[in-house]
Amino acid sequence: MPESPLEERFIKVEPLGKVLANRDGESLLDILKSAMISIPSGCGGRLKCGKCRVIVEWSSYPLSSPTDDEKALLGDLIHSGHRLACALNVEGSAVIRIPSEWQNSGVTILTGALALRKTPAKPGVKSFPLKLSESSGSADEMERISNAIGKACRASHFVADSFSVKKLSDILRSGETRLCAALRQERELVGIYAGGDCRIYGAAFDIGTTTVVGCLVDLEDGDEKAVASRLNPQIRYGDDVISRISYCKRHKEGTLKLSRFIIECLNEMLAEMAASAGTETERIVDAVVVGNTVMHHLLLGFDTWSLSLAPYRPIITEAQDLKARDIGLKVSSSAYVHLLPLKAAFVGSDTIACTIAASIHRKKSHCLLLDIGTNGEIVLGNASSTYCCSTAAGPAFEGGHIRHGIKAMPGAIDRVSVDPITWEAKVSTIGNLPAIGICGSGVISAASALIKAGIVTAGGSFIDSRGDEKLRAGRDGTEFLLVPASRSGTGHDIVMTHRDIAEVQMAKAAIHAGAMVLWEKAGRPRIRRIYLAGAGGNAIEPCDAEAIGLIPDIGSPAVVPVGNAAARGAYLALVNSSIRKEATRVARKMQYVELSGLPLFQEMFFSCLPFNAGDGSEDYR
Numbered sequence: 001m002p003e004s005p006l007e008e009r010f011i012k013v014e015p016l017g018k019v020l021a022n023r024d025g026e027s028l029l030d031i032l033k034s035a036m037i038s039i040p041s042g043c044g045g046r047l048k049c050g051k052c053r054v055i056v057e058w059s060s061y062p063l064s065s066p067t068d069d070e071k072a073l074l075g076d077l078i079h080s081g082h083r084l085a086c087a088l089n090v091e092g093s094a095v096i097r098i099p100s101e102w103q104n105s106g107v108t109i110l111t112g113a114l115a116l117r118k119t120p121a122k123p124g125v126k127s128f129p130l131k132l133s134e135s136s137g138s139a140d141e142m143e144r145i146s147n148a149i150g151k152a153c154r155a156s157h158f159v160a161d162s163f164s165v166k167k168l169s170d171i172l173r174s175g176e177t178r179l180c181a182a183l184r185q186e187r188e189l190v191g192i193y194a195g196g197d198c199r200i201y202g203a204a205f206d207i208g209t210t211t212v213v214g215c216l217v218d219l220e221d222g223d224e225k226a227v228a229s230r231l232n233p234q235i236r237y238g239d240d241v242i243s244r245i246s247y248c249k250r251h252k253e254g255t256l257k258l259s260r261f262i263i264e265c266l267n268e269m270l271a272e273m274a275a276s277a278g279t280e281t282e283r284i285v286d287a288v289v290v291g292n293t294v295m296h297h298l299l300l301g302f303d304t305w306s307l308s309l310a311p312y313r314p315i316i317t318e319a320q321d322l323k324a325r326d327i328g329l330k331v332s333s334s335a336y337v338h339l340l341p342l343k344a345a346f347v348g349s350d351t352i353a354c355t356i357a358a359s360i361h362r363k364k365s366h367c368l369l370l371d372i373g374t375n376g377e378i379v380l381g382n383a384s385s386t387y388c389c390s391t392a393a394g395p396a397f398e399g400g401h402i403r404h405g406i407k408a409m410p411g412a413i414d415r416v417s418v419d420p421i422t423w424e425a426k427v428s429t430i431g432n433l434p435a436i437g438i439c440g441s442g443v444i445s446a447a448s449a450l451i452k453a454g455i456v457t458a459g460g461s462f463i464d465s466r467g468d469e470k471l472r473a474g475r476d477g478t479e480f481l482l483v484p485a486s487r488s489g490t491g492h493d494i495v496m497t498h499r500d501i502a503e504v505q506m507a508k509a510a511i512h513a514g515a516m517v518l519w520e521k522a523g524r525p526r527i528r529r530i531y532l533a534g535a536g537g538n539a540i541e542p543c544d545a546e547a548i549g550l551i552p553d554i555g556s557p558a559v560v561p562v563g564n565a566a567a568r569g570a571y572l573a574l575v576n577s578s579i580r581k582e583a584t585r586v587a588r589k590m591q592y593v594e595l596s597g598l599p600l601f602q603e604m605f606f607s608c609l610p611f612n613a614g615d616g617s618e619d620y621r
């Protein structure tokens, strides 16, 4: 028995060496979460995903026996001390170990955007150098500033909130006569600085369910000065939006807590970007944020429950300009944050931002945009009309609900090929590390490789094993060995199971069918270009996407991975304020198609399930 580091009941977490107080009635997962120790918890603690594994190395009292559900989720791992943290209430004290595969969970986050729209810098906030003259003749100091501003720019009248006035009074007290004023729309003072340095900055954020990406931009020329990214800290409360909505519903302070987490995350990123650009957050005078509707609502502390119940209505869809301080953002105390408009409960401002970045609403020919994530958001249209929908593709394309699925992190398998003769699998991993699991692009690549090698049929079944041990019976039905335990980074075999293949089928059929519904609504136009957006979309090889039937065969379009188009859209709206109005027009004009309960969607979904769904979709041309 190890020496007890505390007299009270404790949980020691290795290899972090952290000692936490054990609390009555709280699951181990909740205790870890409260201590900001993040382990995967895909189902948000509902004993459904099997991801929250820890190894119990010692406990002062015998642990409660695992339930049948826990046993089923853990399989053989239960014999090596693994338990599910969400199912475990430790009595007394314990020493637990986080499995090695979760220890390096620096998730690979896509921050860039490729082949997308550019715009000249026309920011909504500009800076002006001021030279204060003697105060004689001015009724008060504000009049003196007003005169200086009138000389520096066209503004004959400006407003300032009490935060700016207070800052101004501090500067005046110092005797400084050279100032820099940041004016929003040449009307409102949103930043005031002593001295001749007139550099001001803006920040753009894309808040994804899994990751948050931000950039810091010099507002004078639109140059990107710094980029930051993080895992969304809300991930401890569920991998997908439904788990987070459900957490908020079950916990009285849930919404407040998740809201606070994301604000803290944005503030950390702001501080990091400002430091890396050699400036301070007080010089950040404008911000734009996009995200899906649940992320938007949680950012503002809105209740999200209505988003999960018919008629699935957001609290508000209009674009908003809020004082950044009102939501807790630590930038210039008078700065605003602009939130692009939402379209529907599951089509958020990130989709509007993608549409803007890919310029779909300005093109003559029809284009299709597939934003591949837990919800597949789809936009189809051109300059005359645009349609959008969201399909509950499920988390398979982000590695969720896959036996050895993990997020895109070092050691994740991202590409697979299988020799059609020997059935030998070759894998590549992120960072060239020993494989610890399969990320979304790896899942698609593995399914594609198994189909191409003839090991998986068009219907999604494995063929006969012909006596080859790589194709064998497992706890989820037949499974194919991708990486043997001797070569993996976990010491366990990494496999693709029959159930994994079924998850891929469902996800790709949902996206394919959603796209086909929009194509029907648009009058079956010829599609010239398909943009694959989102972290998942960019990492997927177009040939793998075609092999599994993810991409509809409608007019032999060019398939273009475009990276993080939502972040690009946020950037565009930051550096050119007219794009904010454009986004509002796009959102108003875009026609939302609700797929749930739509017979056409059901029909197409089933016809798209086979892996040769390109053939199935012929029926709809």
Ligand code: FES
Pocket: 040, 041, 042, 043, 044, 045, 046, 047, 048, 049, 050, 051, 052, 084, 085, 086, 087
């Ligand atoms: S099984 Fe524990 S979080 Fe999903």
